[in-house]
Amino acid sequence: MKNFIVAIDQGTTSTRSVLFDLNGKPIFIYRKEFKQYFPRNGWVEHNPNEIWNTTKEVLKKVINKSKSLKGKILTLGITNQRETTLLWDKKTGKCVYNAIVWQDRRTHELCEKLKKKGYEKIIKSRTGLILDPYFSGTKIKWVLDNVSLAQKLIKKKRLLFGTIDTYLIWKLTKGKIHATDATNASRTMIFNIKKNVWDKEILNLLKIPASILPSIKNSADYFGKTNKSIIKGSYPINGVIGDQQAAALGQGCFKLGSTKITYGTGAFIIVNTGNKILKSKNKLLSTICYRINNKSTFALEGSIFIAGAGIQWLRDKLKIIKYAYETEKISLNIKNNNNVYFVPAFTGLGAPYWKSDARGTLTGLTRDTGRNEIIRATLESVAYQTLDLINSMKNDGINPSLMKVDGGMVKNNWFLQFLSNITKLDIIRPKVIETTALGAALIAGYGRGVYKSLPNISKKLKISKKFYPKMADKHRLKLLNGWTQAIRKTLK
Numbered sequence: 292m293k294n295f296i297v298a299i300d301q302g303t304t305s306t307r308s309v310l311f312d313l314n315g316k317p318i319f320i321y322r323k324e325f326k327q328y329f330p331r332n333g334w335v336e337h338n339p340n341e342i343w344n345t346t347k348e349v350l351k352k353v354i355n356k357s358k359s360l361k362g363k364i365l366t367l368g369i370t371n372q373r374e375t376t377l378l379w380d381k382k383t384g385k386c387v388y389n390a391i392v393w394q395d396r397r398t399h400e401l402c403e404k405l406k407k408k409g410y411e412k413i414i415k416s417r418t419g420l421i422l423d424p425y426f427s428g429t430k431i432k433w434v435l436d437n438v439s440l441a442q443k444l445i446k447k448k449r450l451l452f453g454t455i456d457t458y459l460i461w462k463l464t465k466g467k468i469h470a471t472d473a474t475n476a477s478r479t480m481i482f483n484i485k486k487n488v489w490d491k492e493i494l495n496l497l498k499i500p501a502s503i504l505p506s507i508k509n510s511a512d513y514f515g516k517t518n519k520s521i522i523k524g525s526y527p528i529n530g531v532i533g534d535q536q537a538a539a540l541g542q543g544c545f546k547l548g549s550t551k552i553t554y555g556t557g558a559f560i561i562v563n564t565g566n567k568i569l570k571s572k573n574k575l576l577s578t579i580c581y582r583i584n585n586k587s588t589f590a591l592e593g594s595i596f597i598a599g600a601g602i603q604w605l606r607d608k609l610k611i612i613k614y615a616y617e618t619e620k621i622s623l624n625i626k627n628n629n630n631v632y633f634v635p636a637f638t639g640l641g642a643p644y645w646k647s648d649a650r651g652t653l654t655g656l657t658r659d660t661g662r663n664e665i666i667r668a669t670l671e672s673v674a675y676q677t678l679d680l681i682n683s684m685k686n687d688g689i690n691p692s693l694m695k696v697d698g699g700m701v702k703n704n705w706f707l708q709f710l711s712n713i714t715k716l717d718i719i720r721p722k723v724i725e726t727t728a729l730g731a732a733l734i735a736g737y738g739r740g741v742y743k744s745l746p747n748i749s750k751k752l753k754i755s756k757k758f759y760p761k762m763a764d765k766h767r768l769k770l771l772n773g774w775t776q777a778i779r780k781t782l783k
Contacts, residue, residue: 306342336390530732600637
């Protein structure tokens with residue numbers, strides 16, 4: 292009988308489930324998109340029921356596939372969009388409000404008030420994060436302050452909080468387990484990454500009761516079993532990890548200084564800093580990369596809010612492409628971009644700017660500008676933003692010589708060549724680009740005892756293609772000067 296590991300990858304725009312063999316090879320993938328809600332300027336929400344229903348659907352499909360292959364599922368791993376916030380009634384399982392997505396900026400004013408009162412320093416020193424609407428803490432406070440049902444449930448001791456991993460664990464175990472792992476906890480802005488506990492002082496500051504918070508486990512740990520009535524099978528959940536950290540594991544970033552960047556809805560660069568919390572002087576974040584056997588491995592992270600979401604915008608809002616893959620051919624077929632620049636600050640700018648009230652700008656338009664220039668400028672913007680993150684890393688003393696990439700956008704060869712040209716780094720694309728799901732499978736396999744050492748399994752990961760810098764320095768500097776001017780206009 293064949294043995295398998297299943298990964299649930301609950302992302303920002305879709306939910307997927309992947310069936311892996313024990314060598315980390317994806318055998319079957321099933322994916323479902325779900326709707327994005329934008330009720331006000333800067334607000335981004337998901338329907339919790341849609342998240343749950345798509346999770347059940349993709350999981351059932353993969354389980355059925357394993358049965359048709361006459362295989363046995365040893366364990367499940369969960370990886371997820373991280374800072375997205377949910378609160379629900381533990382008696383009924385119903386959420387008191389929509390999921391407030393990591394991109395959401397509704398708590399901008401609250402964060403600014405807290406900064407003026409001098410709280411940013413204590414938050415950064417304890418959580419490794421900056422004081423920003425991006426993270427879960429102020430999202431929780433917003434729900435508590437604005438949703439009357441939430442306060443009523445607190446009084447009845449029935450309210451629970453969770454990031455997406457916690458919500459899925461709770462639903463899959465039919466309410467038996469209310470838990471998260473250290474990587475997801477480290478993105479809430481209420482978690483002390485030094486002590487590995489919820490921070491009482493920050494909880495008091497935001498008036499968040501500790502009673503609603505999940506317990507914190509290792510990334511490789513026992514998170515209960517799925518309830519048979521939900522997916523017609525009882526499977527142990529032995530690994531839970533935030534999506535960007537999962538991608539780092541799926542890329543084999545176990546060594547000090549190893550670096551990856553994932554190009555999904557947003558783009559996120561992570562560098563392994565070992566057992567030390569590296570404090571950035573350039574607005575990067577200190578976070579937990581993974582926690583095993585009660586020992587944390589830390590990372591430095593930079594976040595780009597809009598990457599693949601920009602391509603989705605071209606498709607769904609502007610309707611100037613029908614499929615994402617069209618962008619590669621279009622970009623190849625124009626010689627240059629005629630000085631058109633796009634800064635996709637739809638929900639503000641992430642690192643290193645952290646400007647939550649910034650909004651998107653399109654500059655350099657002339658009568659000759661058409662859809663092709665806008666499409667190419669959207670791809671180029673992701674490479675420019677990546678360089679901004681790498682420059683911040685260099686200023687913090689980290690000098691990567693190569694970068695491993697993954698996510699949906701890395702199927703585009705033109706984009707990866709442009710990325711290599713702009714960053715002046717060698718770019719490595721893995722054979723398996725579902726590295727986020729792979730990381731969840733690896734951590735679950737380790738938690739189940741399938742793997743004795745994660746670095747050993749990572750040696751089996753294969754490279755698809757390498758990209759090397761080819762652009763002349765003079766032309767590169769000219770392009771970067773245009774990007775700098777576009778950023779200045781956006782930040783005004």
